[in-house]
Amino acid sequence: MTTADDALSPSAGNMPTHHPRRPKPPHTQPSPRARHQSVHGHAQKSNASPADMPRHRSDVRDQQQRISPARRQWVVVETLSAGTRPSVIVDGSYRRHFANVNRVSIATSAAVARRLQPVVDHCAISGQSQLDIVQLPSGTALRIVAVPVIGPDGRVYGVGLWTGAMHEATPPIPPIGTIEWTAHTGTARTSLALEHLLGVPATKRVSERTLPDLMARFDRCDDRINLLALFDPSHPVGSWTGTAATRFTDTGRRHLYIAARTASHQGAARIIRGIVCDISDIAPPPAADLGSMTWRHVPTKPGHAVGIVDINTWLIHEWITVDHPMLNSWLHQSPELHPDDTTALASARTQVLDTGQAMRNFRLRFRGQLRWLQVRAEWTRMSNDDRPQALMDAFPCPPISIPLPPVAP
Template sequence: MEPVTTHSNHDEPAAASPIWPWVVIETLTSPDETTVVLDGASPRAFSRLNRTSVARASATAARMLGPLVAECASMSKPRDKYFPLRDDQLRRMMTIPVLGPSGHVHAVAVWVGGVEEPLPRTPIIGAIEWSVKGLAVANPAAQYLFRAPQGDLLTGHTIPEMLAAFDIWPDRPGFLSLFNLENLDVAADQWSGTATLHYDNPTDTHELFIAARAVGTGPNRVVRAVVTDITGTQNPGHADLTLVAVRAMPITPGHAVALADLKTGFIHEWLTSSPSSPLAAWRHHNPEFDDNSKLDVVQTCFALATGVRDTATHEVRVRFDPADDWIPLLAKWTLIGGGDRPQALIDVTPLAPISAPMVTGCRMCQDMANRNNAPHQ
């Protein structure tokens, strides 16, 4: 803890006994590039540090804030300093780093209070990182906020697997734009938005705020995000009616229905006739295509995204692990939305029996196979 030297014209006290909330400052790109994503209970979409409640309450705190956050993020350790107000009472600025799953500091939580005041409980701050292929890894706080299955630390989760947990994700197109294919559109550098999900029962609704930035280029590009619970601070977003309709569609047994974002090539919804369908486990893995199939898929995404055609049908071969056999599929594509974010609905039919478990060595696939093979009462 280090004292801060100040000028004689000390700040006016914010109140006789100020109570300042936690402020969450993202450091997703680097410790020197910081913005505010949460101020107390209120989300902030990459706001400047001088707009925080801390900076507005004290000019000295405003001067300290940026350097102390950068020091905390660079060292990956809590840091604090003191400063006086006009009443000569010392205030303490406390900073706590939020580590991401790969060791990068995703955010710094900041609190200011009296020297004798106990440190209040920090907000639950999740940290997630996606690869360029859309595979997610996360810290335990994000696992808790996303209500991942017990024992599953969101390691290698796919985009459709993650999004399936949410009832409402109003700006799904904006989120997906972080992963745009270079030949179809420029990928976005940042995105923030809300998402709604239920926890233990249908009435236990929670609103999460997510702020994400992309770092790097090509195969080294990653998307890092900070997640916080803002339940009760604003009205939940409106449901995407197209998505609601797709999730309610009847699906023929032995088939699967996928919703594809054509500018990324990502499947972001994967639906089957029942949770016990062998195809349900495919949502847990990104497919690998053989060379000819990969070319077919890329050309189909481009043709539908650019309006060259509205439908496409082809056979492709996929697998989900290099040790497994190729699986032949029939895929029927239908363009269902154009404009800035074209989407396609895909009817998928395996042309060969599906093995169980689908991916050898995958615990989730094995659990699903065991449930399907269990004797029915």
């Protein structure tokens, strides 16, 4: 195995592909109908019936020729957690749920299957593209190309795998983005590749997004409930896969396949890493979710903001604001809560679970602000299943006017 900066280029030049002539079908005894037609001339003999044609190409022996279409497709392997073995999430045209690396379509022989895991490991450790040559028992040589997928923190979150003959040009790797969440805040760091997949213009791309800001980029997110379970400190889920469709932008809509794993279990510092693959070419984006689109256009009261809260984690994952200079910041930043108000918010969460409603006043401030903003919020439980959700209506409290004592004459 060698590290190759030119691993994405053909290693044997632009050699023409040899297409052998199709051999004639093996000789068989002509049917009675065929013998009858032979007396009518050569023109009729050239129009053979399908029933008289051979059922299969029994003379084809070249395994390389049969599997070449599969080899032209990329396999995406996730390396999100150091505590788990790398696994397959995309195999050409198919989505996989953390599948075995040795059982992918490009593992066309035992010799190739044995080399895939070492190539992935070398690519993940080095952070560089890898090129491996495999000699098959037939004498044919295959190239295995591995390309690292880098996360926002500089780690390798995944590896793209491709195999092909020595003369075949390596196709471009499909777009792949990466993301890293901090579990207790829901704040995510995103790669530039993911910002591009989300359709964010270059002038508006950021390296950090809140959970509601990220969700606002989608007009459909399937299995969101189980995605939120990744952030639950009481019942954390170790892994998740799901699909999402981006909202229409100048670049259109995209269909994304997302795989995520819990990468660290150190209490509040728990980290969740994800890899995002564009599958639009193999599965066009489904229609937008009507419920989400309706929800995002619900009018709010003047000066109010409305959000959906996952009660178990107390994370806001949908947010609607009016043109309020303070509450609008909540979409893009996780506010700092006043230390003296954390107990009141904890009791509000318990009350919502017990009675279905709660109301509290609390103070918060955003990055770069010195003064605390007094906010009043009302929570109404919408569901009470394993992942109960609540509607939150928040608005800044009006300043309290304290009457001055009367002035003595």
